Amino acid sequence: MSFPSPSEFYKQFRDAPEVAKRTAFGMGQKFGEALLQRCGIEGEGLEVVAELLNEAMRTVRGEPSARVEGDRVILRNQGFCGVMRSALTLNVPWEWLDVNFAWPWLEGIVSTIRPDIEIRIPSARCRGDEACIHVFEVERG
Numbered sequence: 001m002s003f004p005s006p007s008e009f010y011k012q013f014r015d016a017p018e019v020a021k022r023t024a025f026g027m028g029q030k031f032g033e034a035l036l037q038r039c040g041i042e043g044e045g046l047e048v049v050a051e052l053l054n055e056a057m058r059t060v061r062g063e064p065s066a067r068v069e070g071d072r073v074i075l076r077n078q079g080f081c082g083v084m085r086s087a088l089t090l091n092v093p094w095e096w097l098d099v100n101f102a103w104p105w106l107e108g109i110v111s112t113i114r115p116d117i118e119i120r121i122p123s124a125r126c127r128g129d130e131a132c133i134h135v136f137e138v139e140r141g
Helices: 006-013 017-039 046-059 082-090 094-111
Strands: 067-069 072-077 117-123 132-138
Touching (some): 006 017, 006 082, 017 046, 046 067, 046 072, 082 094, 094 117
Antiparallel strands (some): 072 132, 117 132
């Protein structure tokens, strides 16, 4: 399974952010399904969501720090980030990549287990924060 690099993704979708988000979400779903199968991950609880996110982070050389905190999963990253590296190295808008590529991709991964979970980003390095914090919570419909 191959996916475009962040810079290729930006070049392809820079003028179509909504299409970019849908595409990244679908890429995340395919990636999540492949990880579930490869790693034998089963279930639908929050611990399983954290396990899948950590496996995804290992695969992309990210920080496998996802853990359950109460009724949500928190993924924090202060270390290596491929999206950050691409943005800074290739002069691609970092926040655009996070909003339209990385965050929908993560949401797509999680949706393979829990389609009722939404992502919230209270802290993001692309906005000058010290760490990226991704909060995955069950929709409160």
